[in-house]
Amino acid sequence: MHKFEDYTIEITPLTKEDGGGFLVTFPDLYGCMADGETMEEAIREAKDAFNCWVEACLQWGKDIPAPSFGNISGRFVTCVPQSLHARLTARAKEEGVSLNTFVAAKLAEGV
Known part of the structure; x- marks a missing residue:
């Protein structure tokens, strides 16, 4: 299958x-x-x-x-400072996507 x-x-x-x-x-x-x-x-x-x-x-x-x-699971786990997490969460919300999706897209862009 x-x-x-x-x-x-x-x-x-x-x-x-x-x-x-x-x-x-x-x-x-x-x-x-x-x-x-x-x-x-x-x-x-x-x-x-x-x-x-x-x-x-x-x-x-x-x-x-x-x-x-x-x-491959595709899972990537990391700890970041709370201030960075808050900024990433806010940007993801602005773009209407989940935090995981936002971070994955930024990683794919090479940012």
């Missing part, structure tokens, strides 16, 4: 010229991608794209590549 959670996804912010929002791609699954206005929406859409991609491969008798990194 192929599970969305087993595959690495890459989340890329889209420029305003490209319509804004976020693009989700699967390095292991050629052509499987999705986008959304928010990171949460893009990930929800990516889950649907993944299921459709896998179903199409099964129907066409195509091989489905195994995840290249195995089952």
Whole structure:
């Protein structure tokens, strides 16, 4: 059984010229991608794209590549000063996303 959670996804912010929002791609699954206005929406859409991609491969008798990194939890735990936590929480709220999503997006941007 192929599970969305087993595959690495890459989340890329889209420029305003490209319509804004976020693009989700699967390095292991050629052509499987999705986008959304928010990171949460893009990930929800990516889950649907993944299921459709896998179903199409099964129907066409195509091989489905195994995840290249195995089952990685994606969990990253760190302690930060309370003042930084408060500022991050406020920024996430301003952008209408969870703190985890906000921090993940900033890490993906290289900030």
